[in-house]
Amino acid sequence: xxxxxxxxxxxxxxxxxxxxxxxxxxxxxxxxxxxxxxxxxxxxxxxxxxxxxxxxxxxxxxxxxxxxxxxxxxxxxxxxxxxxxxxxxxxxxxxxxxxxxxxxxxxxxxxxxxxxxxxxxxxxxxxxxxxxxxxxxxxxxxxxxxxxxxxxxxxxxxxxxxxxxxxxxxxxxxxxxxxxxxxxxxxxxxxxxxxxxxxxxxxxxxxxxxxxxxxxxxxxx
Numbered sequence: 001x002x003x004x005x006x007x008x009x010x011x012x013x014x015x016x017x018x019x020x021x022x023x024x025x026x027x028x029x030x031x032x033x034x035x036x037x038x039x040x041x042x043x044x045x046x047x048x049x050x051x052x053x054x055x056x057x058x059x060x061x062x063x064x065x066x067x068x069x070x071x072x073x074x075x076x077x078x079x080x081x082x083x084x085x086x087x088x089x090x091x092x093x094x095x096x097x098x099x100x101x102x103x104x105x106x107x108x109x110x111x112x113x114x115x116x117x118x119x120x121x122x123x124x125x126x127x128x129x130x131x132x133x134x135x136x137x138x139x140x141x142x143x144x145x146x147x148x149x150x151x152x153x154x155x156x157x158x159x160x161x162x163x164x165x166x167x168x169x170x171x172x173x174x175x176x177x178x179x180x181x182x183x184x185x186x187x188x189x190x191x192x193x194x195x196x197x198x199x200x201x202x203x204x205x206x207x208x209x210x211x212x213x214x215x216x217x218x219x220x221x
Contacts (some may be wrong), residue, residue, distance in 0.1 A: 055170070060182050062182045069171055073118075080097075097206060145168065158200045171194040
């Protein structure tokens with residue numbers, strides 16, 4: 001889904017997601033590179049809508065029992081490029097990308113504002129890893145994403161010009177024991193900065209998720 005928006009003023013994004021529409025436009029990103037052959041990599045990401053994510057790899061995985069599940073991390077992220085034209089001072093463009101942890105959403109006092117942990121990584125098939133989160137997050141996050149998408153449809157018609165993206169994404173940073181194929185191949189890091197930081201939020205002043213390649217979106221059912 002793509003939205004072209006022109007917002008008359010912009011400020012730093014705030015969470016939960018439903019508050020973002022008032023300040024910055026948002027958009028869902030598409031999945032990463034999918035196909036056979038080439039380097040050892042994640043080819044698709046599936047989500048059950050609850051707490052389980054299944055990763056499909058281009059070749060069988062050899063050492064899932066040895067890896068740290070929290071070498072993977074989830075973000076709910078936005079990127080924006082907002083152009084504002086002031087009659088007196090001319091046009092200005094505000095750009096940035098912003099990441100938030102699943103734990104910053106409202107799940108009650110037990111989980112709120114703590115880093116979301118991946119409890120386990122197991123084989124779902126010879127070329128699939130199943131990641132189990134510490135609590136159910138799908139309905140909460142997906143509903144907020146849907147709410148923002150609906151509001152953006154109204155903004156799209158009202159403010160043409162600027163652009164933004166929004167989605168829930170998978171990140172990976174190889175730990176002491178990286179994910180290996182049966183040929184001892186490793187996968188490349190994906191947005192590793194988000195994995196290694198203990199912060200619940202991260203931002204940079206660039207549009208288009210420059211540090212998240214490929215973009216592996218975790219799709220809502």
